[in-house]
Amino acid sequence: MGRKLLLDKAHIEGIRYYDTYRANGGYAAAEKALKSMGPEAVVEEVKKSGLRGRGGAGFPTGLKWSFIAKPEGVPRYLVCNADESEPGTFKDRYLMEFIPHLLVEGLLISSFALGANSAYIYIRGEYAWIPDILEQAIAEAKNKGWLGKNILGTGYDLEIFVQRGAGAYICGEETALLESLEGKRGNPRIKPPFPAVKGLWGCPTVVNNVETIAAVVPIVNIGGDEYIKFGIGKSTGTKLISACGNINKPGVYEIEMNISVEEFIYSDEYCGGIKGGKRLKACIPGGSSVPVLPANLLLKTAKGETRMMTYESLNDGGFATGSMLGSGGFIVMDEDQCIVRNTLTFARFYHHESCGQCSPCREGTGWMKKVLHNIEYGKGKMSDIDLLWDIQRKIEGNTICPLGDAAAWPVAAAIRHFRDEFEWHVKHPDEALTRNFGLAHYADPLPAPAAAAV
């Protein structure tokens, strides 16, 4: 059994409520941080722990916290990004639903470290029942003196507010989230200035993912030096992975970042293998926007090493032969899945969710969707594949926010690794409507490493 830090007590009945949570060691970290550590020591501990942002980008959290501007007389804010909308990602939902006090405690410690007296949880509108759970937890905590004025007699004040979004993927982008939180249209801001300098209402703001904030609790509890012993290298600690797709046991798993991808898919502790005894064709390891990998590149890197469930190993080979850990939305596809159809589904999603502010994303996402639709429904041309490649290349990097990149990467990776399948769709339009391309050579062992380089 892998060691757990976040979900170790998730199975205890009633952990959702304050009394059970407190009885099982809850709020010990908050007590330790507020009474004996002080803000600088907490930031130092988080820096030492090597905790990386769990929302997708993997930016070191301690570093992000140290960037926050501290002008006199200006309030600072902590915003918790609970707008978890990436297709395939549902880890934060689990955390908030089952152990909301872990998030409240994490927010208390993080706000204390940053010197923020207000913290906001911006939660995705579709999670309609979770704000009630969070608000109940906040009320309980406030009742017991963990929130409000003069917490634990330290003179530190904190209020936590829950704000529901209206169901837009773009509001998961931190500056769009801040705009939405201010009551405006959720359009991403043009950076710089970054939120650490000018964020919510023009004040210094840190935006962190739910899991990142929750991970601060065990870090304070066990200390950064102990935390670093989990995982490998710069991928420290544990990560929540929401596994879905054609596997026997879909769900949220907490993994220590030292297991291989193969173990994660096939061991009974986690996904339990491919459903129906089928063969693995492809996998999107970090939520819909990261590049899809064929089975052979997923289990072994282009260099022939075993691919691990870490930030570095999944990114090995860059985008040519690697992918990203992203937000941990692990989507597994078996031999009967169609990559073209899957890419079309994603392209449709990004087209629907583009905010329409900047032209490459607004126009390009719709175009890619239409071209992919033609290929999938037997109306494609060979030139369409090159056209798709060109469109994604002209979107990537030229937009205001990362949504453009997120829309371009899945298309790029699908064409890069599964071009045969696209060509088959074009050459056999009638057959493509009745059956799928199948596994083909996508699970074959790769040739010598030198030849695999693109």
Add this chain to the structure above:
Amino acid sequence: MAEEKKLFKVKIDNISVEVEPGTTILNAARSIGGDVVPPAMCYYSKLQGSGGKCRTCLVKVTKGSEADPRPMPKLVASCRTTVMDGMEVANITSPEVQEARKGVVEFLLLNHPLDCPVCDQAGECDLQNLSYEHGAEATRYEFKRRTFDKIDIGDKIQLHMTRCILCYRCVFTADQLTEKREHGILGRGDASEISTYIHQSLDNNFIGNVIDVCPVGALTDKTFRFKNRVWFLKPVDAHRHCDDPKCCGKTVLWMRGDEVFRVTARKDKYGEVEDFICDTCRFDKKEKSDWIIEGPRKIDRHSVISQGHYVNTVKPKDPLVEVLDGRQPKLLFDIHSTSEVNRPEIDLSKIEGPAHSDDFNK
């Protein structure tokens, strides 16, 4: 003695310029002028917060600054990126920028109806100029373009969303020039549209400026619609004493003979107005007698407006006069009587097989 302000040295396409700290790359390039100025479709220097959206002004920062010489990893929007001391920027010297810009123009034109022949903006349209200079000759888009119904916002302005490129300039204008915000964006993605909420009319003395700031023909002057082509009209600088304290009263009259077809604000060479004008001046003063005329307006953009006015034209020299040294050219002569080659007495029908040159030499 006033303290001398420190200026930042910036190099754009290998041309050095010194600008004040806080200047954007685009404005630094404009201070150089000429070809190095990136095109801008959404940035408007008079409107706060504009820019960054259309992505036509993307440039490559090859050197961040003197202190941190690393290049920036992505192309940046020059209208919203401020210069640093020692920064080096590549615009027309970077193939990557040219390629990206071509892509952006293609995206902007993707859903644009290209109905220039019936569009009032034709001739003074920023998108027309942009696609002429940076676009491809044909589109690769094979799908139906999106369309919207035309909306009248107020009795003087018509909104034709189909042509809109969502630059947000009119939204900023309505926000910053008029008291009540009644004009914004509805929907998202490629279905988003500029609109007044539930077709409210815009009733405000400065709202007419949205026509001037619109880079395309999405917002047009209903008092001028289909009246004339801009290149058939003569732009004339004029002014009047306007009672509105916010209005400068300095305008351009677009005339034909003594008839005033429309009134606009004065635009500089980047298509930006010099000063905003009120709706009374714009829509209600259409008599020549309302105005004090200053003189013809020089349109120094490379638009068709100036092309129709024969500014700085040179009459081509006739080379024959010099070559013939005063002789009269003899251009027409009877080829049969002069030529020895063609001999009419030879009857081609009597030759066996195809005719050969030998047949004429007999």
